[in-house]
Amino acid sequence: xxxxxxxxxxxxxxxxxxxxxxxxxxxxxxxxxxxxxxxxxxxxxxxxxxxxxxxxxxxxxxxxxxxxxxxxxxxxxxxxxxxxxxxxxxxxxxxxxxxxxxxxxxxxxxxxxxxxxxxxxxxxxxxxxxxxxxxxxxxxxxxxxxxxxxxxxxxxxxxxxxxxxxxxxxxxxxxxxxxxxxxxxxxxxxxxxxxxxxxxxxxxxxxxxxxxxxxxxxxxxxxxx
Numbered sequence: 465x466x467x468x469x470x471x472x473x474x475x476x477x478x479x480x481x482x483x484x485x486x487x488x489x490x491x492x493x494x495x496x497x498x499x500x501x502x503x504x505x506x507x508x509x510x511x512x513x514x515x516x517x518x519x520x521x522x523x524x525x526x527x528x529x530x531x532x533x534x535x536x537x538x539x540x541x542x543x544x545x546x547x548x549x550x551x552x553x554x555x556x557x558x559x560x561x562x563x564x565x566x567x568x569x570x571x572x573x574x575x576x577x578x579x580x581x582x583x584x585x586x587x588x589x590x591x592x593x594x595x596x597x598x599x600x601x602x603x604x605x606x607x608x609x610x611x612x613x614x615x616x617x618x619x620x621x622x623x624x625x626x627x628x629x630x631x632x633x634x635x636x637x638x639x640x641x642x643x644x645x646x647x648x649x650x651x652x653x654x655x656x657x658x659x660x661x662x663x664x665x666x667x668x669x670x671x672x673x674x675x676x677x678x679x680x681x682x683x684x685x686x687x688x689x
Contacts, residue, residue: 482575485638488611488654489627490575495647501619501673507563508619508679511536511587515555518589522551530594536560538584538686543602545584545688560585568615568683575649577613582683590623590664590678598626598633598660604687613651615683618642620675622668628658642680644669 482492496504511534512518518534523542537560541551549555560583568582584603588596601614616625622643627650628634639662642648650657661680669675 485627485640485648486654488652489638489648489650489657491640491642492574492647492649493643494645495571495574496617496645498645498670498672501645501670503563504617504681505619505673505675505679507561508534508587508589508681511558511561512589515553516549516557519549519552529596530590531596532589534558534587536564536585536587537582538688540584540586545686564681564683567617571615571617571647571649571683572613575613575647577649577651580612580685582615582685583688584684584686586682586684588680588682590621590661590680592621592664592666592677594661594664594677596661598628598658600630600656600658601682601684602656603684607685607687608655611652611655612685612687613649614655616642616648617681618646618648619644619679619681620669620673621678622665623661623678623680624663624665626660626662627654630654630656630658633658641665644673644675 485491518532521529521533521541536558538545539549539557547557564585569579572579622641625640625642627638664678
């Protein structure tokens, strides 16, 4: 894929602790320092307020997910994108913030992907018992075909983040312990990898952050206009 400027067969040399989990998947432990984490957590407090604030997503059959979520730029709910919070209060979605544009650009540059015009974020809040089943992130066809990277930033408690293949949820799996401040980027040959959160590890987040649970901030290029 044209986005990849690294060999994903070995640990990434651009930053000392970066790890190539598999081709097209790069994990950078401790990417954000305490100040950067606090800035994102404060921003989450603003994003989560109504209108178009934090809500519990539901599957099409009405069953609730165990996470709570807020969207930026484009609103996502199973299985559609919209400019309004159609499955909650119907309010216009909050704009995609410059802070996330900057972080997305820096994350791509660091991990060997060509930066893309990120325009959608799904921000999930996990409590101690929350999980997220293995799923694929499916945006516009041209975005998928280019292998446009997905960027995930973690805050708070460590989780077990599981990745499977691009055609099945079955083994083999790669389990990554995503801790507060960690970065994970996947794209190219791994763009359609099934992924999810199988477990949270309560009490493992930095006390200074003041976060009970975990927040994931996931950026993607929607390909929508």
